[in-house]
Every structure is written in structure tokens, then in C-alpha cells.
Amino acid sequence: MKNVTLKAGNEQDFFRRGKALARLADASQPIPEERTVSFEDPADLLRLLTARRLDVFRSVKGEPGSITVIAGRLHRDRSAVKRDVDQLAQVGLVTIETKTLPGHGQMKEIRAAAGVFRLEAMVM
Numbered sequence: 658m659k660n661v662t663l664k665a666g667n668e669q670d671f672f673r674r675g676k677a678l679a680r681l682a683d684a685s686q687p688i689p690e691e692r693t694v695s696f697e698d699p700a701d702l703l704r705l706l707t708a709r710r711l712d713v714f715r716s717v718k719g720e721p722g723s724i725t726v727i728a729g730r731l732h733r734d735r736s737a738v739k740r741d742v743d744q745l746a747q748v749g750l751v752t753i754e755t756k757t758l759p760g761h762g763q764m765k766e767i768r769a770a771a772g773v774f775r776l777e778a779m780v781m
Contacts, residue, residue, distance in 0.1 A: 659689075659690040659691060659771055659772055659773060660689075660690065660691035660692070660771055660772070660773045660774075660775065661691070661692050661693075661694070661749060661750060661770055661771040661773070661774050661775070662691065662692070662693045662694070662774075662775045662776075662777060663694050663695075663696075663702060663705075663706070663748070663750075663774070663775070663776050663777070664693065664694075664695050664696070664702070664776070664777035664778070665695065665696050665697070665698070665699035665702055665777075665778065666693075666695035666696070666697070667697060668697075670695060671695060674693060691771075692749055692770075692771070694748050694749055699778070702778075705744060705748060706776075707741075709733070709737070709741060710741045710744060710745060712731055713727060713731065713738060713741045713742060713745065714745055714750055714751065714769070716730050716731060717742075717751055717767050717768060717769050718769040718774075721766050721767060721768040721769070722766065722767060723764050723765060723766060723767070724738050724739050724742060724765065724767065727742070727767060742767055746767075749770050750769070750770055750774070751767050751768060751769060751770055752767070752768050752769075752770050753765050753766070753767055754766050754768060
């Protein structure tokens with residue numbers, strides 16, 4: 658995926674985006690590689706994007722790694738980082754991929770889900 662947008666939006670915005678994608682599909686046009694995550698209540702968006710979660714996200718965007726590695730980089734407890742990663746993964750900001758380690762079993766690698774992230778905020 659190339660782009661992820663986080664924003665506050667309403668039901669009309671959701672259906673407007675859906676109709677635009679349907680028109681592209683009907684016209685056999687390529688569907689853009691992007692994802693929009695909208696929150697009806699801007700407070701929900703602010704609850705997701707805490708300073709600690711942004712630190713986790715920046716760390717992963719800079720260099721993917723396991724939860725243990727990320728926790729070490731940030732000097733934080735592993736279980737707290739895991740909770741933050743789970744929240745970020747739930748909305749699609751990061752992906753969790755299981756990798757096989759030679760002779761060591763498996764590891765879950767955390768990566769940024771897209772190359773470009775956009776945060777849109779509009780106060781009315």
C-alpha cells in the first residue's frame with residue numbers, strides 16, 4: 658500500500674469515497690493503492706494517536722523490528738509496546754508479519770503499512 662490517511666469524517670464522506678471507488682471499478686480504471694481510516698468523533702482519533710504510539714510508529718517507520726527490539730529502542734516495557742502496536746495494527750498503520758528465523762523459531766516483525774501517511778484535521 659502506498660498511502661494511508663487518518664481523518665475525522667462523517668457517514669457522507671464514507672459513502673462519497675465508496676461511490677468514487679465504485680465509479681473507477683465500473684469504468685475498469687485502476688483503484689488507487691490507498692486506505693482511508695476515518696473517525697466519526699475526532700476525540701477517537703486523538704485517543705489513538707498518543708505521544709507513545711507516535712513514538713512506536715516513528716520507530717517502526719524508521720526501521721522495522723520485533724516488539725522486543727522496538728521496546729529496547731524506546732526504553733519502554735515490552736508489554737506496553739505490544740499494546741500500542743496492536744492498536745496501530747488495528748487501524749492499519751502497521752503490519753505484523755511472522756518471519757521464520759534460521760534455527761531460532763519465529764519472530765513477529767512490525768513494519769509501517771505504507772510509504773506515505775497523512776493526517777487530516779478540520780475544525781468547524
